[in-house]
Amino acid sequence: MFRRLGGDAEARFCAGFIVASEPWITLGLTFEAALARLTDPSREVHVATVSGQIVGVLILFLDGTFKGYIQLLAVHPDWRSRGIGTRIIQFAEERIFRISPNVFLCVSSFNLEAQKFYERLGYRRVGELPDFVVNGFSEFLMRKTRGPLREFTPEK
Numbered sequence: 001m002f003r004r005l006g007g008d009a010e011a012r013f014c015a016g017f018i019v020a021s022e023p024w025i026t027l028g029l030t031f032e033a034a035l036a037r038l039t040d041p042s043r044e045v046h047v048a049t050v051s052g053q054i055v056g057v058l059i060l061f062l063d064g065t066f067k068g069y070i071q072l073l074a075v076h077p078d079w080r081s082r083g084i085g086t087r088i089i090q091f092a093e094e095r096i097f098r099i100s101p102n103v104f105l106c107v108s109s110f111n112l113e114a115q116k117f118y119e120r121l122g123y124r125r126v127g128e129l130p131d132f133v134v135n136g137f138s139e140f141l142m143r144k145t146r147g148p149l150r151e152f153t154p155e156k
């Protein structure tokens with residue numbers, strides 16, 4: 001099931017498992033910075049639940065040039081490799097393709113497992129940002145597209 005992130009306790013729970021995971025350990029994301037992202041009113045924050053328990057979190061930015069940007073996707077470590085990440089991506093695509101023909105995301109150059117995961121789901125590398133978050137590693141911009149902006153009609 002999907003719903004919006006609830007209050008402060010849920011944001012803290014999600015921030016806790018995010019900062020304890022790669023790639024965010026190497027990227028140096030602090031608990032406070034993760035919390036700020038999860039509570040930023042300009043973002044849409046969704047959680048995936050199983051029996052009422054949060055098993056994954058998704059932050060979307062639905063404005064700007066790269067409209068349809070998956071800013072963060074994390075599945076709780078106890079729930080990985082069970083298809084939940086794939087389901088969250090499907091949910092994100094259903095949301096984004098109503099308003100934009102593109103879904104964008106960034107993946108770290110050292111996060112090889114996540115690169116495979118996204119490629120399997122139809123994402124292609126369209127750019128590289130060297131030394132973007134930390135020195136020595138790139139962020140790869142990935143895109144899944146349904147076609148050019150001019151040919152796209154958003155849903156009302």
Ligand SMILES: CC(C)(COP(=O)(O)OP(=O)(O)OC[C@H]1O[C@@H](n2cnc3c(N)ncnc32)[C@H](O)[C@@H]1OP(=O)(O)O)[C@@H](O)C(=O)NCCC(=O)NCCS
Binds near residue numbers: 021022075
């Ligand atoms: C990447 C991630 C969202 C995928 O979600 P998931 O629920 O594990 O994915 P699924 O079960 O749908 O697909 C599993 C595949 O994801 C890939 N994967 C990527 N990172 C993984 C991880 N840390 N643990 C397990 N699988 C991972 C593997 O290819 C895996 O295939 P396998 O099960 O055959 O080994 C999740 O593993 C995660 O949160 N990883 C840590 C954070 C991260 O890398 N987020 C993406 C940042 S851009």
